[in-house]
Amino acid sequence: MRDRKxxxxxxxxxxxxxxxxxxMGEHKRTLTDVKNxxxxxxxxxxxxxxxxxxxxxxxxxxxxxxxxxxxxxxxATECIASHVQGDKGSAKVLxxxxxxxxxxVKLREKGFQHFSGVDGSEAMLEVCRRxxxxxxxxxxxxxxxxxxxxxxAYDIVVIVGALSVGQVPVSVIEELWVATKPGGxxxxxxxxxxxxxxxxxxLELTLDEMTRxxxxxxxxxxxxxxxxxxxxxxxxxxxxxxxxxxRKALHS
Ligand SMILES: C[S@@+](CC[C@H](N)C(=O)[O-])C[C@H]1O[C@@H](n2cnc3c(N)ncnc32)[C@H](O)[C@@H]1O
Numbered sequence: 001m002r003d004r005k006x007x008x009x010x011x012x013x014x015x016x017x018x019x020x021x022x023x024m025g026e027h028k029r030t031l032t033d034v035k036n037x038x039x040x041x042x043x044x045x046x047x048x049x050x051x052x053x054x055x056x057x058x059x060x061x062x063x064x065x066x067x068x069x070x071x072x073x074x075x076a077t078e079c080i081a082s083h084v085q086g087d088k089g090s091a092k093v094l095x096x097x098x099x100x101x102x103x104x105v106k107l108r109e110k111g112f113q114h115f116s117g118v119d120g121s122e123a124m125l126e127v128c129r130r131x132x133x134x135x136x137x138x139x140x141x142x143x144x145x146x147x148x149x150x151x152x153a154y155d156i157v158v159i160v161g162a163l164s165v166g167q168v169p170v171s172v173i174e175e176l177w178v179a180t181k182p183g184g185x186x187x188x189x190x191x192x193x194x195x196x197x198x199x200x201x202x203l204e205l206t207l208d209e210m211t212r213x214x215x216x217x218x219x220x221x222x223x224x225x226x227x228x229x230x231x232x233x234x235x236x237x238x239x240x241x242x243x244x245x246x247r248k249a250l251h252s
Contacts, residue, residue, distance in 0.1 A: 029060070029063055029064060029067060030067070031067050031068070031229065033064075034064045034065075034067050034068055034231070035231040037057060037060075037064060038068075038231045039231060039232070040053075041053045041166075046166075047120065047141050047142070047143050047144055047166075047167070047168075047169075048141060048144070050120075050166055050167055051120035051121045051141055054099070054119075054120070054121035054123065054124050055121050055122060055123040055124070056123070058100065058121060058123035058124045058126065058127050059123070059127065061099065061100055061124070061127070062100055062102065062127075065102075065228075067229075068228050068229050068231070069226075069228055069229050069238075070161070070228045071224075071226070071227060071228060072160045072161050072189045072227065072228070072241065072243075073102040073103045073105075073106050073160055073161070074106055075189070075222070075224060075227075075241075075243050076103060076106075076158060076160045076187050076189055076243050077103065077106035077107050077109075077110060079187060079220060079222060079243045079245050080107065080110075080156060080158065080185065080187050080245065081107075081110040081111075083185070083219050083220060083245055084155075084156065084185055086155075088110065088111035088112050088113075089111055089112070089113050090113075090114070091112055091114065091155040091156055092114045092116070092153065092154045092155050092156070093107060093112055093114060093115050093116070093154065093155070093156045093157075093158065094116050094117075094118070094149060094153075094154040094156070094157045094158070094179055095115055095116070095117040095118070095134075095158055096117075096118050096142070096147070096157060096158065096159040096162070096168075096172075096176060097118070097119055097120070097142065097159050097160070097161065097162030097167075097168060098117030098118065098119050098124075098125075098128055098134070098137070099119060099121075099124045099127075099128065099161065099162075100124055100127040100128050100131075101117065101127070101128040101131040101133060101134070102160075103158055103160045104117065104131070104133050104134065105131060105133065107158075108133060112156075114135065115133050115134045115135065116134060116135055116136040116137070116138075116149065116154075117134045117136070117137045117138070118137075118138045118139075118140045118142070118147065118148065118149070119137075119139065119140070120139065120140060120141040120142060122139055125137050125139060142162075142168045142169070142172045142175075143168060143169040143171065143172055146175065147172070147175040147176070147178075147179060149179050150179070151178050151179065152178070152179070152180065152181050152182065153179060153181065154179050154180055154181060154184060155180075155181055155184045155185065156180075156184060156185045156186075156187065157176045157179050157180045157184070157185070157186045157187070158186075158187040158188075159172075159176065159187070159188050159189070160187075160188075160189045161189060163188055163189065163190045163199075163203060164190055164191050164196050164199055165195060165196050165198070165199040170199070170202045170203050170206050173186075173188075173203070173206050173207070173210070176188075177210065177215065177216070177248060180248040181248065182248055182249065182250045182251070182252070183247060183248060183249075183250045184247070184248050185219070185245060185246070185247055185248075186216070186244075186245070186246045186247075186248065187243065187244070187245050187246075188203070188207075188243075188244045188246075189241060189242065189243050189244070190203055190241060190242055190244075191227060191228075191239060191240075191241045192223065192227070192239070192240040192241050192242055193230070193232070193235060193239035193240065194235075195232070200242070203244075207244060207246065210246075211246070213252075214249055214252055215248070215249055215252040216246040216247065216248060216249060217246060217247040217248075217249055218246055219245040219246055219247055220243075220244075220245045221242060221243075221244050221245075222242065222243045223240065223241075223242050224240060224241050224242065224243065225238065225240050226238040226240075227239055227240050227241030228241070
């Protein structure tokens with residue numbers, strides 16, 4: 001990875017140095033390195049800080065999340081592929097907080113072909129662009145900037161690994177709903193470990209309210225015990241998480 005370091009510094013020259021040391025190791029990566037990287041992000045205070053952190057992590061991200069046994073992209077894909085009806089090859093997918101593109105790579109394996117992506121980190125988008133999978137990739141810091149897509153344009157809107165405390169605020173669900181075609185699907189994931197339980201409760205309250213108001217129809221909610229490896233000192237083994245699949249009501 002050494003030849004890639006200048007790219008990371010290019011994207012991050014304006015940020016603080018707090019993450020650089022933990023990301024830029026000279027040896028083969030271990031789970032401890034990954035834990036240190038993620039814990040360094042917990043010092044960040046808001047969406048811009050978080051996106052700055054991902055700018056530094058982008059080139060190392062996929063190798064690190066493999067060590068973490070990060071299963072969210074596969075779990076969300078399985079959920080979508082097993083419930084979505086109709087022709088997968090013609091469905092338009094919006095991958096929100098797409099990162100390096102792990103979700104769309106998995107969806108492609110299931111027969112989906114049309115992807116657009118949005119992410120707040122330019123460096124993650126740059127890695128994502130190399131997949132060659134996306135028709136459009138837009139930069140956008142969600143919660144601070146409006147989602148830059150057309151209303152009711154997508155058959156499937158998916159957001160994986162980004163709905164959690166300090167990342168994408170729950171209020172963005174409203175924008176995901178607007179982007180979805182009537183009758184289209186919204187797939188979301190979140191962590192269920194202690195530091196994210198308040199966020200998870202707020203997310204579920206919002207989804208329940210939108211369901212009660214007749215704007216969403218619940219398709220499935222799957223709680224997963226082994227979501228990804230724990231990184232915090234007081235946690236061991238795996239932390240839990242959840243995958244939610246909803247349909248936008250045909251008339252609302
Ligand atoms: C854990 S990664 C998940 C990426 C991808 N969906 C996956 O599952 O591999 C979280 C992504 O969310 C993005 N992100 C975090 N907060 C954001 C925000 N407020 N607006 C836009 N993107 C954000 C980060 O840049 C990063 O690419």
